[in-house]
Amino acid sequence: MSTLQKAIATLTILFFGLTSVIFAFSPPKGRSYWPFVSYPMYSVNKKDVTYFKEFTYYGVFRDQAGVYEKELTDPKYLAPFDRDSFRKAIRLMRDKHQTKRLRLGMKKLFQKNIGPDLIAFKIYLDKWRLNLESNFDHALPEERKLILQESMN
Amino acid sequence: MKKYWGDFWFKPTKTLDLAISRFLFFGLLFFIGQAKIDAGWINLPTEFWHPIFIYRYFGWGPPTVQVFEILELAWRCFILFSCFGFLTPLSVLISSVLSLYLLGLRYCYGYYHPEDCLLILASFIFVMAPCSQMFSLDYLMTRRFKPNLVPPTETPRWPQRLIWLIWSLMFFAAAIAKLKKSGLSWVFSDNLRNQIIFNQYLFYFRKTSWTFGSALAQFPLLCQISAAFVILLELSLPVVIFSRRYRYVAILGCLIFQTLNWFVMLVRFDASFVFYIFFIPWSQCLDFIKNKFLKNNTQLSVIKNIK
Numbered sequence: 001m002s003t004l005q006k007a008i009a010t011l012t013i014l015f016f017g018l019t020s021v022i023f024a025f026s027p028p029k030g031r032s033y034w035p036f037v038s039y040p041m042y043s044v045n046k047k048d049v050t051y052f053k054e055f056t057y058y059g060v061f062r063d064q065a066g067v068y069e070k071e072l073t074d075p076k077y078l079a080p081f082d083r084d085s086f087r088k089a090i091r092l093m094r095d096k097h098q099t100k101r102l103r104l105g106m107k108k109l110f111q112k113n114i115g116p117d118l119i120a121f122k123i124y125l126d127k128w129r130l131n132l133e134s135n136f137d138h139a140l141p142e143e144r145k146l147i148l149q150e151s152m153n
Numbered sequence: 154m155k156k157y158w159g160d161f162w163f164k165p166t167k168t169l170d171l172a173i174s175r176f177l178f179f180g181l182l183f184f185i186g187q188a189k190i191d192a193g194w195i196n197l198p199t200e201f202w203h204p205i206f207i208y209r210y211f212g213w214g215p216p217t218v219q220v221f222e223i224l225e226l227a228w229r230c231f232i233l234f235s236c237f238g239f240l241t242p243l244s245v246l247i248s249s250v251l252s253l254y255l256l257g258l259r260y261c262y263g264y265y266h267p268e269d270c271l272l273i274l275a276s277f278i279f280v281m282a283p284c285s286q287m288f289s290l291d292y293l294m295t296r297r298f299k300p301n302l303v304p305p306t307e308t309p310r311w312p313q314r315l316i317w318l319i320w321s322l323m324f325f326a327a328a329i330a331k332l333k334k335s336g337l338s339w340v341f342s343d344n345l346r347n348q349i350i351f352n353q354y355l356f357y358f359r360k361t362s363w364t365f366g367s368a369l370a371q372f373p374l375l376c377q378i379s380a381a382f383v384i385l386l387e388l389s390l391p392v393v394i395f396s397r398r399y400r401y402v403a404i405l406g407c408l409i410f411q412t413l414n415w416f417v418m419l420v421r422f423d424a425s426f427v428f429y430i431f432f433i434p435w436s437q438c439l440d441f442i443k444n445k446f447l448k449n450n451t452q453l454s455v456i457k458n459i460k
């Protein structure tokens with residue numbers, strides 16, 4: 001291995017190694033420097049049940065030929081409807097024109113992913129309440145509110 | 154210090170190991186990336202577009218459907234070129250830049266899953282790595298013009314070690330984040346138990362007839378022991394770069410941990426499973442298979458001769 005090759009390899013090691021360490025351990029506040037990120041997953045302590053015993057969640061459903069209200073669970077449909085981003089987007093859309101664009105965009109998105117037999121899609125705001133004393137054995141939220149409905153016709 | 158640095162990063166390892174890792178990594182990235190890159194979101198109104206730093210810095214906006222389709226096609230081609238080792242350095246560079254842009258698009262629509270970042274970093278490490286000297290179309294084409302070409306059997310081990318480093322850092326940093334935010338009560342409290350139950354609601358659609366999560370949540374002490382195992386494992390993972398013995402134990406532990414994560418927490422870390430290929434000594438495995446196969450062949454020929 002020549003000296004030049006060693007120098008290039010050392011620079012690569014230092015760049016990727018050090019940058020990964022810096023961003024992993026002291027990430028700049030509230031910012032993501034893709035592809036260098038911090039890894040805070042599941043670090044918040046949930047020992048205090050009141051912190052999260054009630055939570056809301058956007059459920060995206062589809063009506064398809066012969067299938068009524070099937071929930072979409074694949075991240076490829078759902079990521080833009082993640083609680084925070086969806087709330088932010090809804091907040092930004094104040095007038096009818098903007099809402100119309102949302103409907104049109106979603107129509108395209110779902111038609112592309114689901115296909116021509118899609119009849120309608122709906123977005124519900126679901127409210128869940130945790131039951132810590134017993135096994136989780138049901139799949140229905142406590143409250144369900146229809147936020148958006150769009151027919152393909 | 155200089156000698157230690159040199160030995161640690163530049164000691165030779167088998168060229169074939171890196172070449173097979175390149176083939177498998179880009180092959181798997183092709184399939185994993187296909188599922189992750191999705192043109193559908195770019196149809197959404199711009200109110201859904203919340204660009205992350207790199208997009209803001211370079212002024213990248215959401216692509217039009219036509220541009221996206223061209224980029225996606227180019228990404229597929231160059232990932233396959235990288236996998237089969239065709240024009241390798243250039244293909245790896247272009248596919249890495251395209252992966253950076255296309256895989257990052259999801260993050261501008263609110264998605265967050267840090268494991269994808271490792272794929273991008275590993276991909277860029279391959280740009281600088283001598284990974285096409287064997288097991289590649291480049292090698293086959295060069296041999297056509299130079300029939301006496303003998304590929305180097307050994308190559309410096311820094312690309313493999315650097316990938317081990319960033320992979321183990323992900324877990325180590327995750328453990329530090331847990332301890333920094335929650336302290337030891339992350340382990341010695343009902344935290345993990347509550348988190349398991351919470352996930353049964355959040356990801357209820359991923360539940361199968363197996364109810365590992367709900368079953369484990371019935372035993373608070375077992376949940377605390379599991380939490381301690383997770384923290385200890387994550388904290389100790391960087392040791393795999395230095396200790397060969399610990400490497401195999403830790404990798405097995407990590408594999409169990411990630412599989413249980415899937416069944417208990419209902420959380421999948423698909424991309425980080427790809428990184429196990431960098432821990433497998435491929436040349437040794439091939440030697441083992443070859444020896445066994447050749448041995449059987451020899452035995453067969455001996456039997457035939459006797460007959």
